[in-house]
Amino acid sequence: MNKTLLGLILLSSTAFAQAPQFSTDRLNQDIKTLSSDAFEGRGPATPGEEKSIAYIAQGMEAAGLQPAGDIENGKRSWYQKVPLLRTSIRDAQPKLVLTVDGKSAPLVQGQQIAVRAPLTGQKHVTINNAPLVFVGYGVTAPERKWDDFKGLDVKGKILVVLINDPDFETGQGDFGGKAMTYYGRWTYKYEEAARRGAAGVLIVHETAPASYGWNTVKNSNTNTMFDIVRKDPNASHTPMEAWIQRDEAEAIFKASGLDFDAEKKRAQTRAFKPVPLKATFSADYDVNAEVITSHNVAGILPGKTHPDEIVAYTAHWDHLGVGQPDARGDRIYNGAVDNATGIAQLLELGRAFAHGPKPDRSVLFLAVTAEEKGLLGSEYYAANPLYPLGKTVGVLNMDGGSIAGPTRNFSISGSAKLGLLDDLTRLAAERGRVYSPDPHPEAGHFYRSDHFSMAKRGVPAISFDGGNDLVNGGTERGEELSKAYVKDRYHQPADEWSADWDLSGMTNDLALLYTLGTNLANGREWPNWSPDSEFRRERDKTAALRK
Structure with a gap:
């Protein structure tokens, strides 16, 4: 949720143009169209x-942008091809069996367990009574002197791992307190297990530590899976990720003579050692696996003075498609x-830039694919930049x-420190x-957007959030609406357009984002990360290119 007062405002004293009027009618139409049933969940x-x-x-072309995608027959197209591995489990109910203390029982996909289609490229998964072992948070962090594995051979x-960081419950410790590090992300847990x-x-x-309910887990993991095409997929994925x-974990621990909460407490200390469980897991199911091509969409407004320097706006166009039915x-x-609103804003910004004074630097508008499958479209672009x-x-x-209308504040995903945020803060204050x-x-939002x-490749980048201090209702209402969205709509069929929305806050946000982009496009600033940022070194490596 987002926003603030003021819609039509002058840019700051360093700006070169006046912020245009952004249209709630166009925003509504784009969101309504892209999220309609005709687009089948994108x-x-x-x-x-x-x-x-x-x-x-078509929207970019109508706005007045130029194609900025792959070069085909000597010309740029609107699209960047993104090869992806696509997999799905053939049966709605794959054979999944948990044996606890000698007693076997099937697990129901989507209810007790959410098994992802494997991203290793294999066409069949067979696991016969593989032993379960509790490895705490599944973290190996030498710089924090932390090792949950203690030399255990896990082949x-x-x-069995916990979500988030060891610090989540106490808010203090070796992982920075409540703020999630990458070690807390589910993607890291899978990667470390594969390694x-x-x-x-x-x-x-x-x-609480996942930051979303079981419905989100179920809906995000039991449908078709995607990954970038990797030379060695087994280095990044295990055959079974779930x-x-x-409740299931508690039962396994109890049958193993252990208390789940007590073991979790132990896992929050450096002294933790892996704990074998009196349980095994078996699986048997067929997998559809093939390499397909998806697409990023790219439009550009070439700069008049420094066309090789790029200011980029991004948003993901994809969602979960057609999946399991809700109630x-x-x-x-x-x-x-999530995220027809982002694409609508991207198109509206494209219109504004194309109809304004031509900037000195080029402005790129990039709509990426497969964000919901692990930031794959942006990952491909970052590895193969246009x-x-x-x-x-x-x-x-x-x-x-x-x-939900205008706000008095704004935010970004995560707590990164960088010059872009300083610029944005100054402009917002005006x-x-x-x-x-x-x-x-603690939700790890920094790692969850494109x-x-x-x-992580050093480019100063932020994911904008319009804030939660609503002019109409304050932070109490803002948080209430946000929690309701996560509980009842996020990654669920109920994330639908409504005529009751108040998009005046969105137009305020666009005025702010437009102003920042205009200043960057007409200035000579090269934003950077704070000196203590883990991304600063990568940015500094490219300094010679900007002289």
């Missing part, structure tokens, strides 16, 4: 993708807030949009808005 490599990328490309074993050769991973789901309900029988995951990352001034990402740190750093793919 799943990659589906008819919904074809409609989505065509709509975006052939199923790892060690485990047969599989069971992440124990708990709503989440289990906490109403609805199977289309429309993704209105324009050099070293000459990319900064990235402003939009993932979600303000639908509009009566203040910067509020991410109110939920700006992260650019940031």
Whole structure:
């Protein structure tokens, strides 16, 4: 949720133009169209993708942008091809059996367990009574003198791991307190298990440390999976990656003569050692696996003075497509807030820049694919950039949009320190808005949006959030609406467009983002990360390119 007062305002004293009037009617129309049932949830490599990328490309062209994608027949196209591995489990109910203290029982996909289709490229998964071992948070962090494995050989074993960091519950310790590090992300848990050769991973789901409920886990993990095409997929993925309900974990621990909460407490200390469980896991199911091509959509407004220097706006166009039905029988995951709102804002910014004075630097508008599958479209772009990352001034990402009216504040995903945020804070102050740190750093939002793919390669990048201090209702109402969205709509078919939305806050946000982008595009600033940032070194390596 987002926003503030003031819609039409002058740029700061360093700006070169006046912020245009942004249209709530156009925003509403784009969001309504992209999140309609006709687009079938915008799943990659589906008819919904074809409609989505065509709509975006047509919108960019109508706005007055130029194609900025792959070069075909000597000309730029609107699209960047993104090869992806696509997998799915053939049976709605794969054979999954948990044997605890000698007693076997099937696990129901989507209810007790959420098993992802494997991203190793294999066509069949067979696991026979693989032993379970509890490895705490599954973290190896030498710089923190932390090792949950203590030399354990995990080959052939199923790892049971906790979500988030060891500091989450206490708010203090070796991982920075409540703010999640990358070690707390589920992606890291899978990667570390793969590096060690485990047969599989069971992440124990708990709503608070995960930052979302079981419905989100189920809907995100039991449908079609995607990954970038890797030379050695087994180095990044185990054959079986899954989440289990906490109740199931508690039963396994109890049958093993252990108390779940007590073991979790031990796992929050350096002294923790892996604990074998009196349980085994078996699985047997067929997998559809193939390499497909999805697409990023790219439009550009070439700069008049420094066309090789890029200011980039990004948003992901994809959502979850068609999946398991909800209680109403609805199977289309429309993704209105997540992220038809971001694409609508991207198109509106494109219109504004194309109809304003031509900037000195080029401005890129990039709609990426497969964010919901692990930031894959932005990851592919960052590894295969259409324009050099070293000459990319900064990235402003939009993932979600303000639908509840204006706010007095704004935020970004995570707690990164960088010059872009300083610039944004100064411009917002001129509009009566203040910067509020991410109110939920424990959720790891910094690692969950497409700006992260650019940031980890050194490009100054932020994912904008319109804030939670609503002019109408304050932070109490803002937090209430945010929690309701996560509980009832996020990654669920109920994330649908509504005529009741108040997009005046979204237009305020666009005025702020436009002003920052205009200043960057017409200035000579090269933003950087703070000196203590883990991304500073990568940025500094490219300094010679900018002289």
